[in-house]
Amino acid sequence: MxxxxxxxxxxxxxxxxRWETGALWVFRSSTYLVLxxxxxxxxxxxxxxxHTVFTKQAPFINxxxxxxxxxxxxxxxxxxxxxxxxxxxxxxxxxxHPEAKDVKAESYVYSAGGIFPCIVGTVLLVVGSMIIALTLxxxxxxxxxxxxxxxxxxxxIRLAILNLAGVPSVVFGLFxxxxxxxxxxxxxxxxxxxxxxxxxxxxxxxxxxxxxLKAVPKGFREGSLALGATKWQTIRxxxxxxxxxxxxxxxxxxxxxxxxxxxxxxxxxxxxxxxxLPWQGLTSVSDFFFQGVMALPYHIYVVSSKIPQNExxxxxxxxxxxxxxxxxxxxxxxxxxxxxxxxxxYKW
Amino acid sequence: MDSPHSVPAxxxxxxxxxxxxxGLSFDDAVKIFFGGNAxxxxxxxxxxxxxxxxxxxxxxxxxxxxxLTYRQAGLEYVDFIRTQESGHTAxxxxxxxxxxxxxxxxxxxxxxxxxxxxxxxxxxxxFAAQYGDAVEPIRGLVSDLTEQATAIKxxxxxxxxxxxxxxxxxxxxxxxEAAAVKIETVDFATELKVLTGTxxxxxxxxxxxxxxxxxxxxxxxxxxxxxxxxxxDRFRQLTREYVATFPATTGSLETWDYARPVPWYQxxxxxxxxxxxxxxxxxxxxxxxxxxxxxxxxxxxxALVIAVxxxxxxxxxxxxxxxxxxxxxxxxxxxxxxxxxxVVLGFFGIAVLGQFLRWLSQQPSLAWVPGFxxxxxxxxxxxxxxxALIAIPTIFTLAEDALQNVPKAFKEASFALGASRLQTIIxxxxxxxxxxxxxxxxxxxxxxxxxxxxxxxxxxxxxAIPDFTAGLAxxxxxxxxxxxxxAQEMGEVVRGSIHYRALFVVGIVLFFLSLAINxxxxxxxxxxxxxxx
Numbered sequence: 041m042x043x044x045x046x047x048x049x050x051x052x053x054x055x056x057x058r059w060e061t062g063a064l065w066v067f068r069s070s071t072y073l074v075l076x077x078x079x080x081x082x083x084x085x086x087x088x089x090x091h092t093v094f095t096k097q098a099p100f101i102n103x104x105x106x107x108x109x110x111x112x113x114x115x116x117x118x119x120x121x122x123x124x125x126x127x128x129x130x131x132x133x134x135x136x137h138p139e140a141k142d143v144k145a146e147s148y149v150y151s152a153g154g155i156f157p158c159i160v161g162t163v164l165l166v167v168g169s170m171i172i173a174l175t176l177x178x179x180x181x182x183x184x185x186x187x188x189x190x191x192x193x194x195x196x197i198r199l200a201i202l203n204l205a206g207v208p209s210v211v212f213g214l215f216x217x218x219x220x221x222x223x224x225x226x227x228x229x230x231x232x233x234x235x236x237x238x239x240x241x242x243x244x245x246x247x248x249x250x251x252x253l254k255a256v257p258k259g260f261r262e263g264s265l266a267l268g269a270t271k272w273q274t275i276r277x278x279x280x281x282x283x284x285x286x287x288x289x290x291x292x293x294x295x296x297x298x299x300x301x302x303x304x305x306x307x308x309x310x311x312x313x314x315x316x317l318p319w320q321g322l323t324s325v326s327d328f329f330f331q332g333v334m335a336l337p338y339h340i341y342v343v344s345s346k347i348p349q350n351e352x353x354x355x356x357x358x359x360x361x362x363x364x365x366x367x368x369x370x371x372x373x374x375x376x377x378x379x380x381x382x383x384x385x386y387k388w
Numbered sequence: 389m390d391s392p393h394s395v396p397a398x399x400x401x402x403x404x405x406x407x408x409x410x411g412l413s414f415d416d417a418v419k420i421f422f423g424g425n426a427x428x429x430x431x432x433x434x435x436x437x438x439x440x441x442x443x444x445x446x447x448x449x450x451x452x453x454x455x456l457t458y459r460q461a462g463l464e465y466v467d468f469i470r471t472q473e474s475g476h477t478a479x480x481x482x483x484x485x486x487x488x489x490x491x492x493x494x495x496x497x498x499x500x501x502x503x504x505x506x507x508x509x510x511x512x513x514x515f516a517a518q519y520g521d522a523v524e525p526i527r528g529l530v531s532d533l534t535e536q537a538t539a540i541k542x543x544x545x546x547x548x549x550x551x552x553x554x555x556x557x558x559x560x561x562x563x564x565e566a567a568a569v570k571i572e573t574v575d576f577a578t579e580l581k582v583l584t585g586t587x588x589x590x591x592x593x594x595x596x597x598x599x600x601x602x603x604x605x606x607x608x609x610x611x612x613x614x615x616x617x618x619x620x621d622r623f624r625q626l627t628r629e630y631v632a633t634f635p636a637t638t639g640s641l642e643t644w645d646y647a648r649p650v651p652w653y654q655x656x657x658x659x660x661x662x663x664x665x666x667x668x669x670x671x672x673x674x675x676x677x678x679x680x681x682x683x684x685x686x687x688x689x690x691a692l693v694i695a696v697x698x699x700x701x702x703x704x705x706x707x708x709x710x711x712x713x714x715x716x717x718x719x720x721x722x723x724x725x726x727x728x729x730x731v732v733l734g735f736f737g738i739a740v741l742g743q744f745l746r747w748l749s750q751q752p753s754l755a756w757v758p759g760f761x762x763x764x765x766x767x768x769x770x771x772x773x774x775x776a777l778i779a780i781p782t783i784f785t786l787a788e789d790a791l792q793n794v795p796k797a798f799k800e801a802s803f804a805l806g807a808s809r810l811q812t813i814i815x816x817x818x819x820x821x822x823x824x825x826x827x828x829x830x831x832x833x834x835x836x837x838x839x840x841x842x843x844x845x846x847x848x849x850x851x852a853i854p855d856f857t858a859g860l861a862x863x864x865x866x867x868x869x870x871x872x873x874x875a876q877e878m879g880e881v882v883r884g885s886i887h888y889r890a891l892f893v894v895g896i897v898l899f900f901l902s903l904a905i906n907x908x909x910x911x912x913x914x915x916x917x918x919x920x921x
Binding site: 056057059060063064066067068070071073074075077078081082084085175176177179180182183184186187188197200201202203204206207208209210211212213214215216217218219222223239242243246270271272296299300301302303306307337340341344345349354357358361364365368369371372373376377380 | 414415418419421422423424425426428429430432433435436437439440442443697698699701702704705706709710718720721722723724725727728729730731732733734735736738739740777780784808809810831834837838839840841844845871874875878879883891892895898899902903905906907910
């Protein structure tokens with residue numbers, strides 16, 4: 041039999057070519073390895089957490105888990121039956137069955153009930169801090185980019201802000217502790233948490249907003265000014281509308297960062313446990329701002345480091361992680377999708 | 389007067405009627421609003437930095453007093469003898485390691501029962517017991533002196549507290565009550581006589597201790613295996629070296645003087661080069677950052693070793709090799725990974741990864757890997773793997789940007805000269821964007837060093853310098869980190885105490901470290917950027 045015919049332009053297999061194919065595969069597999077690791081972590085949390093958050097019966101969502109406060113879980117054997125009851129249910133059970141008064145129960149803190157106060161706390165923290173950060177950040181960016189005389193001072197400020205963006209979040213937590221909690225004597229409170237988180241993302245917001253303002257061509261401003269518009273009219277009608285989408289996407293990324301951070305709120309705003317919801321038991325309006333709250337990330341830290349790992353505690357651990365991951369992932373996805381759309385829309 | 393030609397108020401978009409409030413037009417007000425916000429932002433950011441330093445710098449004064457008390461109350465004196473005692477403890481540990489080796493040899497290699505093995509080790513045990521007991525007199529002396537020194541220290545601290553109390557009463561204008569506060573002045577010279585008076589006793593005890601060790605050594609049984617015999621010889625050698633340090637200890641005890649001043653810089657050096665971070669101890673607190681710094685660096689190093697090849701590799705793949713479809717799918721996915729909250733990753737490490745790595749390390753087929761098997765599920769490796777996942781998106785995004793900025797002409801010229809795709813990537817594209825890639829790696833390092841929750845949950849939190857003699861296996865040891873210690877201990881310390889301030893100083897170190905990393909990264913990009921054109 042004759043050798044199979046080769047096409048004249050087909051290159052010969054050679055050592056160099058094999059090398060190249062091999063190297064390309066190394067690059068390719070490293071990329072997919074990264075994706076695989078990310079998918080594994082995400083998938084594991086989602087898979088295990090969905091057992092807690094979703095149910096097989098009618099509403100399909102575990103409503104108590106999302107609407108109740110954390111409780112201790114009691115595990116005990118009663119008349120040959122293994123029972124798991126939350127704190128309140130366990131007390132009711134004891135009253136109902138007086139003979140079960142001395143039953144020996146193992147207790148696990150935070151493992152029953154739900155995580156409603158944590159969700160509320162996180163939402164409050166994120167909303168408040170983002171309002172502060174956006175007001176200050178966008179205004180500062182507008183001032184620095186549109187009004188300020190570009191000179192050494194502004195360049196220095198810009199450089200300082202850029203560098204502050206890389207400072208670890210736990211250091212911002214210390215900042216907040218020193219200034220808001222201790223010096224201004226706000227104690228561990230919602231207000232201190234808002235400001236700490238806001239100033240943590242402020243460098244990011246300022247830098248990103250300036251970037252989008254800079255991307256608006258100079259001609260837009262000059263044209264408007266030439267028609268006799270004032271500075272503010274120019275900014276409002278001809279600069280901000282084009283910069284706004286960019287500012288918004290970057291700020292959504294900021295929201296994801298604020299929601300995901302634990303270290304800065306550990307000593308400025310978060311309580312391990314608090315019975316009351318933020319709007320309960322207030323005597324005056326200011327009480328609302330000067331109260332600590334429970335927060336999802338801190339709750340995850342507490343349940344994963346302070347209580348043992350077993351089948352009873354797993355439920356709340358994975359459930360909380362799942363809910364938190366979903367919230368943060370949703371915010372992040374929104375910003376990524378928005379940005380990709382924007383890239384295609386504005387081009388000049 | 390009514391004019392027939394009255395012009396209706398014009399409705400121009402650009403309306404220049406200037407309403408002035410307080411002499412400011414609307415435009416000025418807007419400018420002031422923006423400017424005010426900018427000033428507030430900048431001022432608060434500056435203020436927060438200021439407070440970090442304000443809280444932190446008090447530490448050095450307090451630490452100086454802390455070190456001064458250590459000397460004046462005679463704790464330093466006692467620690468000379470204590471060091472001698474702990475040297476002996478280290479030697480007995482060597483001895484028990486020797487016994488374990490011999491025992492393993494007997495039970496595993498020679499298949500003896502454990503009873504028989506213990507039987508044949510009886511003479512060795514007798515020797516070990518004799519060697520171990522030799523330290524008893526010294527140990528007794530140390531524990532006596534410890535009590536006395538602690539008493540002096542407590543007395544001094546109480547006196548200091550009283551002084552503060554009197555000051556506060558005076559400041560509040562209650563002079564009568566202030567006068568009533570009784571302050572016992574501590575006369576260190578006389579108090580310390582009790583300690584320094586034991587020097588002759590110490591010399592006697594020490595001499596006897598040396599003699600007892602010597603006697604014990606002569607009773608050492610012969611080791612059957614040559615390897616173990618060599619170890620026993622080494623042990624003899626170590627003991628002789630140890631005994632040879634006794635005169636030096638006696639010398640430091642003789643020349644020790646409580647009144648010798650503690651130089652001011654020592655509170656800095658004790659912090660920067662201190663090898664111990666020991667808090668809330670009954671004896672003496674030490675604030676040395678070295679174990680924490682090394683912990684942070686080790687964890688980051690492991691993370692970078694994993695993240696740099698993967699991050700840069702995938703950046704090259706996406707930018708140079710992948711098809712458009714792959715790009716559109718992979719880039720957002722990797723950005724999505726960067727949104728994983730670190731506390732969730734930390735939880736994943738505790739719940740899954742730690743267990744998995746330990747299980748993996750205990751597989752017999754992997755026993756050749758250095759450090760395998762290990763039993764601590766939370767260690768440098770676990771934390772490093774998770775931190776790598778945090779660093780990869782940062783490195784990937786920035787490195788990809790850098791690759792994107794390489795002018796297309798470079799690549800085209802390379803192809804035109806007949807270079808293959810791989811040659812072009814390795815010899816042209818990567819070198820051209822190297823400054824950007826390096827700064828991407830540096831920023832990844834900054835991200836990793838500042839990460840808190842993952843290391844707090846997964847690094848094992850043991851405050852000790854890892855044992856570098858173990859070689860590569862060092863990555864399977866638990867450590868504590870700078871970020872971790874702040875997060876862990878800040879909630880429990882008393883405000884204004886030395887411990888509290890020490891944590892702020894750790895924060896300052898982190899602050900400067902991240903600034904330096906950022907600064908260098910920017911510098912590299914500016915300095916070595918290839919001019920595009």
